Amino acid sequence: xxxxxxxLRPFExxxxxxxxxxxxxxxxxxxxxxxxxxxxxxxxxxxxxxxxITHCEPTELVISARTGTPVAELEQELATHNxxxxxxxxxxxxxxxxxxxxxxxxxxxxxxxxxAVRDFVLGIEMIDGRGERLRFGGKVIKNVxxxxxxxxxxxxxxxxxxxxxxxxxxxxxxxxxxxxxxxxDQPAALESMARWASRPLPISATVxxxxxxxxxxxxxxxxxxxxxxxxxxxxxxAAEAYWQDVREQRLEFFVAARELWRVSLPAHSPALPGTxxxxxxxxGSLRWLPGPQDDRALRALAIRLGGHATLYRTPVRPPQGPxxxxxxxxxxxxxxxxAVFDPGxxxxxxxxxxxx
Amino acid sequence: xxxxxxxxxxxxxxxxxxxxxxxLRRALPGKAVLSSAEELKPYECDAxxxxxxxxxxxxxxxxxxxxxxxxxxxxxxGVPVIARGAGTxxxxxxxxxxxxxxxxxxxxxxxxxxxxxxxxxxxQPGVRNLAISEAAAPHGLYYAPDPSSQIACTIGGNVAxxxxxxxxxxxxxxxxxxxxxxxxxxxxxxLEIGSAAPDSPGYDLLALLTGSEGLLGVVTEVTVxxxxxxxxxxxxxxxxxxxxxxxxxxxxxxxxxxxxxxLEMMDRPTIAAVEPFVHAGYPLDAEAILLCESDGAxxxxxxxxxxxxxxxxxxxxxxxRISRDESERLRFWAGRKAAFPAMGALSPDYYCMxxxxxxxxxxxxxxxxxxxxxxxxxxxxxxxxxxxxxxxPLILFDCNIPDEVARAEAFGSExxxxxxxxxxSITGEHGVGIEKxxxxxxxxxxxxxxxFHAVKRAFDEHGLLNPGKAVPTLHRCAELGRLHVRGGxxxxxxxxxx
Numbered sequence: 106x107x108x109x110x111x112x113l114r115p116f117e118x119x120x121x122x123x124x125x126x127x128x129x130x131x132x133x134x135x136x137x138x139x140x141x142x143x144x145x146x147x148x149x150x151x152x153x154x155x156x157x158i159t160h161c162e163p164t165e166l167v168i169s170a171r172t173g174t175p176v177a178e179l180e181q182e183l184a185t186h187n188x189x190x191x192x193x194x195x196x197x198x199x200x201x202x203x204x205x206x207x208x209x210x211x212x213x214x215x216x217x218x219x220x221a222v223r224d225f226v227l228g229i230e231m232i233d234g235r236g237e238r239l240r241f242g243g244k245v246i247k248n249v250x251x252x253x254x255x256x257x258x259x260x261x262x263x264x265x266x267x268x269x270x271x272x273x274x275x276x277x278x279x280x281x282x283x284x285x286x287x288x289x290d291q292p293a294a295l296e297s298m299a300r301w302a303s304r305p306l307p308i309s310a311t312v313x314x315x316x317x318x319x320x321x322x323x324x325x326x327x328x329x330x331x332x333x334x335x336x337x338x339x340x341x342x343a344a345e346a347y348w349q350d351v352r353e354q355r356l357e358f359f360v361a362a363r364e365l366w367r368v369s370l371p372a373h374s375p376a377l378p379g380t381x382x383x384x385x386x387x388x389g390s391l392r393w394l395p396g397p398q399d400d401r402a403l404r405a406l407a408i409r410l411g412g413h414a415t416l417y418r419t420p421v422r423p424p425q426g427p428x429x430x431x432x433x434x435x436x437x438x439x440x441x442x443x444a445v446f447d448p449g450x451x452x453x454x455x456x457x458x459x460x461x
Numbered sequence: 462x463x464x465x466x467x468x469x470x471x472x473x474x475x476x477x478x479x480x481x482x483x484x485l486r487r488a489l490p491g492k493a494v495l496s497s498a499e500e501l502k503p504y505e506c507d508a509x510x511x512x513x514x515x516x517x518x519x520x521x522x523x524x525x526x527x528x529x530x531x532x533x534x535x536x537x538x539g540v541p542v543i544a545r546g547a548g549t550x551x552x553x554x555x556x557x558x559x560x561x562x563x564x565x566x567x568x569x570x571x572x573x574x575x576x577x578x579x580x581x582x583x584x585q586p587g588v589r590n591l592a593i594s595e596a597a598a599p600h601g602l603y604y605a606p607d608p609s610s611q612i613a614c615t616i617g618g619n620v621a622x623x624x625x626x627x628x629x630x631x632x633x634x635x636x637x638x639x640x641x642x643x644x645x646x647x648x649x650x651x652l653e654i655g656s657a658a659p660d661s662p663g664y665d666l667l668a669l670l671t672g673s674e675g676l677l678g679v680v681t682e683v684t685v686x687x688x689x690x691x692x693x694x695x696x697x698x699x700x701x702x703x704x705x706x707x708x709x710x711x712x713x714x715x716x717x718x719x720x721x722x723x724l725e726m727m728d729r730p731t732i733a734a735v736e737p738f739v740h741a742g743y744p745l746d747a748e749a750i751l752l753c754e755s756d757g758a759x760x761x762x763x764x765x766x767x768x769x770x771x772x773x774x775x776x777x778x779x780x781x782r783i784s785r786d787e788s789e790r791l792r793f794w795a796g797r798k799a800a801f802p803a804m805g806a807l808s809p810d811y812y813c814m815x816x817x818x819x820x821x822x823x824x825x826x827x828x829x830x831x832x833x834x835x836x837x838x839x840x841x842x843x844x845x846x847x848x849x850x851x852x853x854p855l856i857l858f859d860c861n862i863p864d865e866v867a868r869a870e871a872f873g874s875e876x877x878x879x880x881x882x883x884x885x886s887i888t889g890e891h892g893v894g895i896e897k898x899x900x901x902x903x904x905x906x907x908x909x910x911x912x913f914h915a916v917k918r919a920f921d922e923h924g925l926l927n928p929g930k931a932v933p934t935l936h937r938c939a940e941l942g943r944l945h946v947r948g949g950x951x952x953x954x955x956x957x958x959x
Contacts, residue, residue, distance in 0.1 A: 164712040165819050165850075187718055216659065223665055224637050237908055246630070247817040247851045247889035249623045249672045250897070250904050251932065252916050253636070256668030260660070277718035299578050303601065305689040305757065327760035371657035373578040390659050412658035428662040434650050439663055441919035445912065458663070 112155060112171075113238060113269055119150065120267065121236030124449045132263040132453055134173050134202030137195075138209050140418050142262050143426035144455040152204055155269055158182055160244065167227065167244050169272040172204025179203060183275055191219040191276040193352050204268045210260025213352040214310035214321070217372070217387030223259035225274045231258065231266035234447025244272050257442075263453035264461050265446040279309070279323035283333050284344030287318040291376045291385070294318040298388045299373050306332045312351055313385040314358060321348060351386070358384050364396025364419045366403065370412035377406060393417075404429055426459045436460070470541070470558025470929070473517060481538050481562065482518050488530035493568075495519040504563050507545065508610075509553035509896055511812075511866070516543070516557035523568040525645065525681040531564050532679065533649040541925045542647075544675045546587065546618030549610040551813055552894030554622060554674045554930060561928075566617050569681060572596050580687045581640060581657055586617025586680045590624075593685060602687035605632035608890070609798070617680050623672030625890035627723045627797075630848040631756075632688070634890070636671040643682035644670060647921045657684060669916070674892050675927040677920040691756035694722065695766050696793050699773035700747035700780040704728065707749035708824030710776035711847045714753065715820065717772050719765060723754040724848025725797050728827070731844045731855075735796040735803040743796055744780055751778075751847065752793055800844040801855070808840070808857035812869045816880030817889035820850040829879055830854055837872040839865070851889035852880070878903050893931045901931075902938030910935060 123130050129147030139145065153173045160169035163186035170179055176190070177199045183189050193213025194206035207229075210222050228242030242248060242255035258268060289297065294313040301308060307324030320336065321344065322329045333340065341347070350356050359365065368377070372390040377383070380403065384393040390412075394403075396419065407414040413429035431439060436458070443450065443461045454461070485494045495501060496518045506513045517540065522528045535542045541561035548555055557563045569585035572592065576582075577600035582593050590611040594603040607626035608614055614624070620642065623635045632638070641655035655667040670677055701707040707726060714721060727735070727750050732743045743750060751773070755765040770781050784790035804811045818826055827843060834841050845853040854876055858869040877887040877900045887893070887900040901910070913932040917924065 162819065162821070164716040164821055166715060167819075210660065210665075220633070220637060221660065223668055224633065233912075239909055239912055240906070241909060241912075243884070243886055245817045245819060245850055245885045245889075247625055247634070247846075247849045248886035249634075249890060250886050250888050250893055250901060251909065252677075252913050253623070253668050253672055254912065254916070256636070257665055259668070260665055265664075277720065280718070303577060303580060303689055305691050307758075307761075325757070325761040325764050327764045328758050331758050331760055369658040369660050371579050371581075373576075387659060411656055413656075413660075413662050415662070431663050432653070434646075434652055435654075435663060435666075438652065438666065438919065442664060442916070445915040445919050 113232065116150075116155070116267060116269065117232055117236045117238060120232055120234065123148070123451050124235055127449055127451065129451050129454045132208075132267055134205040135175065135197075135200035137197035137200035138205050138211070141209060141211070142456045143459060144422055146454045147451070150267065152202070152267065159270060160272070163188060165244070166246070166275050167272060168275055169244060169270060170203050171270050172202060172207070172268045174203045175199055176201045176203060176206050184278070187278050188275040189278050190225070190273065192216050192222050192225060194222065195353050197353060203271055207259050207268060207271050208261060208263045214312070214348055214386060217311070217390060218309050219276070221259070223256045226255050226259050226271065227274055228272040229255045229258055229268055230270040231268050233266045234449055234452050239266070242272065246274060262457040264443060264457045266452065281324065281326040281329040283322045283329050284341040284347070285320045285322070285333060285336055285338035286341050287320070287338045288316060289318055290316055294385070295373070295376070295389045301336070302372065302388055306335070308332075310348060310351070311386065311388050319347065356384070359393070362395035362418070365417045366394040366396060366398050367415045367417040368392040368394060368403070368407050368412060369415070370407065370410050374410045374412065424459065426455070428458065431458065470514070470560035473560045477538075477540070478517055481534070481540050484534045484538060485518060485520055485531065485562065488534050489520060489522060489527055493521045493523065493527070495521070504545070504557060504565070507548040507550045507553060507555040509551055509556065509894065512553050512556045512895060514557045514559055516563035517560060518562050520562055520564045521568050522564065522566070525643065525651070528564070528566070528569070528645050528679055528681050529649045529651070531562065532645055532647055535562055535925060536647050536649065539923070539925070541928050543927050544617070544621070544679045546615035546621070547589070547613050549614040550618060550622060550892065550894065551815065552888065552892040552896040554892050554894040554927070556895055558929070564679070566615070566679075573682070575600065575687070577602065579657055581684055582687055583682065583684045584616055585682060586620070587615050590614050590616055590619055597687045601690050603690050604685050605638055605688055606635050609801070616683050616685070620671055620680050620683055621673065621675050622892040623890070625846070625849070625851065627725060627846065630724060630846070631720050631722050636668060638686050639667060639671060639683065640686055641684035642667060642670060642680050644678035644680055646678050647925050651681070652678065655684070672892070674894065674931040676917055676931055677926065679926070691722070693759040693762045694754055694756040694790060695762050696752055696754040696784045696790050697766060697769045697773060698782045698793050699751045699753065699778040700744045701749045701751070701777065702747065702779050703777070704749050704827050705824040706777040707751055708827065710751060710773055710778065711823060712820050713772050713776050714769065714848070717768065719768060719772070721753045721769065721848060722756040723752065724846070725752045726750070726843070726845055726847035727797065727800065728843040730840065730842040731800055732796070734807050734842065735799050738799050738803045739792070739795040741792050741796040747779065752797055797844065804842065804855055804857065809859045809861070810857070812856040812858065812873055814852065814854045814856065814873050814876055815888050815891035816877050816885060817849065817851045818880050818883045818885035820847070822883045823847060823850065826852065826879060826883060830876060833872055833875055837868045839868055839872055841872070846889070849889065850885065874900060895930055898930070898933045898937070899941055901933050902941055907935055907938070910938070
């Protein structure tokens with residue numbers, strides 16, 4: 106394996122030169138999520154050369170890899186130790202990289218039951234907007250020394266630095282899995298999911314679409330068997346492919362939508378009036394809506410319910426960006442944090458927020 | 462007692478003191494400002510009692526508006542503020558300074574609401590950790606992080622320290638169980654961070670604020686995630702005649718794909734100290750015992766307990782006992798819970814350390830600590846969260862014997878530095894505070910420390926919130942000869958360092 110210094114030097118130099126020239130840079134791993142976030146601005150900074158698993162300790166539940174490593178490769182390695190990434194990041198045809206998974210913060214079906222990307226980030230190495238290499242966090246599960254900059258990077262869309270290596274906490278694969286299907290309308294599905302969630306059941310994913318609620322159970326054999334008897338419903342054989350399609354957004358619902366809204370809400374939120382067909386995940390806390398939507402009305406509704414709405418995918422990116430606008434006090438904290446790590450404002454400008 | 466360096470604060474003139482107290486009195490209702498020596502006495506330290514300092518004054522706001530008023534007053538006067546919860550912190554995060562107002566959040570102690578459907582609790586920062594679980598219990602829910610001080614410690618302090626507990630291997634730290642915060646900045650502005658939705662637009666400030674030790678803002682409201690109470694819990698008590706075997710057993714459990722609800726280790730001196738207290742029936746001839754808990758549905762626990770027992774036996778356990786009922790389970794745990802108080806019988810003083818290491822290094826580090834005992838001439842017992850690799854060596858000493866304090870501190874520092882060398886951290890769950898501020902120079906390089914200072918300035922330009930804690934100045938590290946310099950280059954060499 107190439108020594109870290111040799112591998113990283115060109116990236117440090119490139120960022121230093123860009124900072125001096127005030128040249129914006131656009132960080133890209135596998136390019137699987139080019140569609141996501143605000144505008145793509147600047148010269149391409151391709152990270153795919155930063156590849157490879159650097160540290161894998163199954164008994165520590167820890168894996169470290171360079172950020173250009175495909176998520177699929179990481180998962181393949183973990184599978185040999187009977188472990189996995191709990192947050193099930195989309196792999197998008199194998200192109201998604203570890204860096205992109207962390208920077209985007211996007212998670213798959215298990216997120217509502219096991220935690221998000223940021224919950225599993227233990228440490229990072231990055232190059233900031235001045236070309237300085239920094240390390241935060243570490244390779245142990247418990248570490249509260251210093252501000253938690255590692256988790257701050259999750260979902261920051263590359264606006265605070267170029268991630269070069271990430272250490273994640275892994276989890277054992279469930280020993281048993283079973284998928285149940287129920288026919289019910291949306292209010293009944295919401296009610297059922299809330300009721301089940303308040304009981305200790307081994308639910309690991311839920312999807313509701315067109316009056317069908319699919320529930321995945323994962324855990325010890327006895328726990329899965331017990332819950333299955335308890336919940337009823339129809340057992341779906343060989344459901345693994347279905348959950349992969351949900352995770353990779355390959356279901357017809359996702360493929361057919363030219364424009365797609367992602368609405369994130371408290372779990373027990375009611376059905377959204379007047380928004381048309383939809384797909385729910387995460388116990389009802391994630392709602393996918395095909396566009397076009399009345400964006401102002403949808404955002405106002407999301408705020409009223411205690412959540413937010415994102416124009417997740419669209420043929421034409423709006424100038425104000427796809428995310429819910431930040432309140433003034435929050436925006437000013439964001440600006441100051443951006444200035445800490447990228448004072449020249451050259452990294453992924455406009456990707457998270459039009460002004461950052 | 463050794464001075465706490467810059468954390469102690471500068472001497473302030475009586476005129477300034479009186480002016481600040483007068484302004485605070487105007488901003489807060491009667492009796493919410495304490496200033497006489499007698500009133501200030503109870504606030505002179507937190508649970509790190511090695512460090513004591515009388516604060517300039519104590520403010521006791523009762524609501525968010527009063528917190529805002531205190532912060533604005535201090536900001537205008539240019540006086541530092543230190544937020545304090547129950548004062549149970551072990552790293553001196555709430556140690557006062559002579560030139561700073563200590564703001565106790567104890568009066569913000571209301572449970573605002575429990576939402577059983579959303580499985581959330583909205584509480585004020587002065588609510589005790591255990592009180593949240595008690596309030597959620599009628600709905601079959603609880604708040605998972607359970608630091609050993611949970612009867613007394615407050616959720617605001619838990620957020621500031623990112624507290625852990627016995628169950629965090631399976632259920633996570635504070636950061637994994639928070640949904641939202643209301644935070645007041647030093648400017649007196651209220652930030653709403655996070656929400657009950659799974660994510661929020663913008664940067665993950667919830668993660669950044671959690672564990673920030675009161676340096677970035679003051680929490681006035683916390684929304685936590687509640688989870689369903691497991692229907693059943695049982696514990697395996699496994700005895701080992703060798704520390705190395707016990708350490709290896711911990712790694713074997715994880716390698717077998719088991720995530721126990723708790724996995725704790727006690728060494729021989731600890732067992733000997735607690736057994737007369739609790740009569741748990743611990744094997745007194747064991748070098749170490751492991752307590753490994755499984756929780757969940759009864760049939761699931763049954764299955765997992767058998768697997769745990771098999772792994773322990775394969776790892777060389779000399780004895781395995783499985784709790785037969787709830788009272789036996791509680792008895793097995795009683796010794797673990799009584800470990801710290803029991804040390805009081807062994808020694809007039811003890812110093813509780815908190816470092817984390819990769820699990821596979823447990824045995825090696827424990828053996829190294831044994832050797833240090835001889836070198837420092839002090840005893841050290843070990844009872845800790847083995848499943849997380851989170852050590853809590855207890856160094857026994859006597860304050861009244863000259864130089865024992867200094868030796869205990871040096872012993873502790875060496876343990877923490879060993880943790881860093883082994884790939885771990887100087888603090889797993891207690892925070893840095895003033896206690897470990899010097900070891901921060903060992904764990905982080907100069908650039909990272911500069912970044913922490915810059916993050917601090919992004920929230921608190923003039924450094925008024927809990928100054929001198931958690932992040933050392935580069936000056937301090939350089940004086941200690943511990944400034945990490947990478948590639949021979951100090952960042953920003955133009956700045957004076959000495």
